[in-house]
Amino acid sequence: MISELRVTTVAVADLERSCAFYADTFDYVSLGEGAIGGREAELAWQMPSGLTGRAVVMGPAGAVTGLLRLVQFNAAQFNAAQFNAAQFDAARFDAEQCGITGEPYWGDYSRPQDYGHYALNIRVPDIRSAIERLRAAGGRSKSEPTHWTVTPDLSAWDSLSYDPDGIVLDVFELEPGEGSALADYDGRPSELQTVAMHVSDARASASFYKALGFVELYDKLIENMESFFRLPRGTGLHNINLYVPGGTLNGRVELAQYVGFPGRQQRDRAVPPNLGILSVSLETDDLKATADLVEGLGAEPVCAPVEVDLPPYGPALVQTFFGLDGEILEFYQCR
Missing domain, CATH: 3.10.180.10 (2,3-Dihydroxybiphenyl 1,2-Dioxygenase, domain 1)
Structure with missing residues (x-):
């Protein structure tokens, strides 16, 4: 069994501001929250070593699927020199800040045709x-x-x-x-x-x-x-x-x-701490079988299966993949 898109992970600059926006605009409420960090999360989410974050999962009251996972990444204990200079400008990061100043990976949407x-x-x-x-x-x-x-x-x-x-x-x-x-x-x-x-x-x-x-x-x-x-x-x-x-x-x-208007993949930019839709999460009752299936369909593993404390579900076995156009698919099996 593979589910619909249960959760979509979105990186934001100010978690409190984003939570207030979705509450005021769509009456969304908090359905769970948690910390993001550690070696396993870094592997699954393509996070640079030492980066951490806070997550709040939102949706209509009582919702169990189609949820929104808002994440603010934290630079307080992160060394900006660890970033790949080809992707990030280290001068834009301030370790004294509570939040991280990652840029929207879609930029100004001047290339809407990208994938x-x-x-x-x-x-x-x-x-x-x-x-x-x-x-x-x-x-x-x-x-x-x-x-x-x-x-x-x-x-x-x-x-x-x-x-x-x-x-x-x-x-x-x-x-x-x-x-x-x-x-x-x-x-x-x-x-x-x-x-x-x-x-x-x-x-x-x-x-x-x-x-x-x-x-x-x-x-x-x-x-x-x-x-x-x-x-x-x-x-x-x-x-x-x-x-x-x-x-x-x-x-x-x-x-x-x-x-008639081709684009290019954004897999190298759609990663923390950059802002935007980072991944979609689908539940499976057999992660090994699902991994075999998606690899056979042409998806590329981001990492091997890892144990992650996954808001709002708690401990889960997780594996992420690049889809056909570089999109990140997170498959999880609850413990």
């Missing part, structure tokens, strides 16, 4: 009031709400915004038709419904995730949306949305390929 985890997608009952709350809480808008048809039985008011660290949030209000798989809704801001990822080949990536147990919700080529996505004229967006059958449609994978 990796790109956006957190959250469903809201009313798009305009949600955007007002987001701005009041310290976020900012990238694009105003735009209406588009997803499938014949599903349309959406969609918007792109930034959280206080510049992480892209796709905040949307759905208009599902009768019989749509997404018609059932409790009327409050959702867990992370999907994590959007830019890929080089949407069909190849879809085949990878289908082999993990995901099934297709929709497969659509979106055209004439260049102004919304701020893309070169004539660029199409091949969008494939996948979910794990069972009790929830949250924790989905959303694959986005900019057709």
Whole structure:
């Protein structure tokens, strides 16, 4: 058994500020917290030796999947000289600071076509009031709400915004038709419904995730949306949305390929202490079998299995992998 995306790990500059933002904007609450550090965590999370962090896991009250793990990395006992100078500017780090000044690995989004985890997608009952709350809480808008048809039985008011660290949030209000798989809704801001990822080949990536147990919700080529996505004229967006059958449609994978607008992997930049979506976590009941499966599908191990105290689950056997486009996948088996 391999689960949907149970948790998404996001590195932030100020943990208290980020927690307040998600609480004020989406009514998220703390569902667990813990320290990040030690040799095993360094291996699994690609953390430089000596780096530590604090994590708070958030989501709607009672949520058990589609959770958000916010992490602030701590430089107080870290020697900046240990950083790889090709990736980090040591002069930007101050060991006297409580937090670390890692940069957003997407930079200023001047290369939106690059590959990796790109956006957190959250469903809201009313798009305009949600955007007002987001701005009041310290976020900012990238694009105003735009209406588009997803499938014949599903349309959406969609918007792109930034959280206080510049992480892209796709905040949307759905208009599902009768019989749509997404018609059932409790009327409050959702867990992370999907994590959007830019890929080089949407069909190849879809085949990878289908082999993990995901099934297709929709497969659509979106055209004439260049102004919304701020893309070169004539660029199409091949969008494939996948979910794990069972009790929830949250924790989905959303694959986005900019057709005719190739990018590059960001695996060397999507690492602590840089800010942004670092990884997605999937639960397995047999880590060894899962590791054999994903390696056979072309994933590359980041490390061997390690024992980690993993918020919010506690002790777990963990192994991380680079997916087909360099995205980090964390598989965990609870003890």
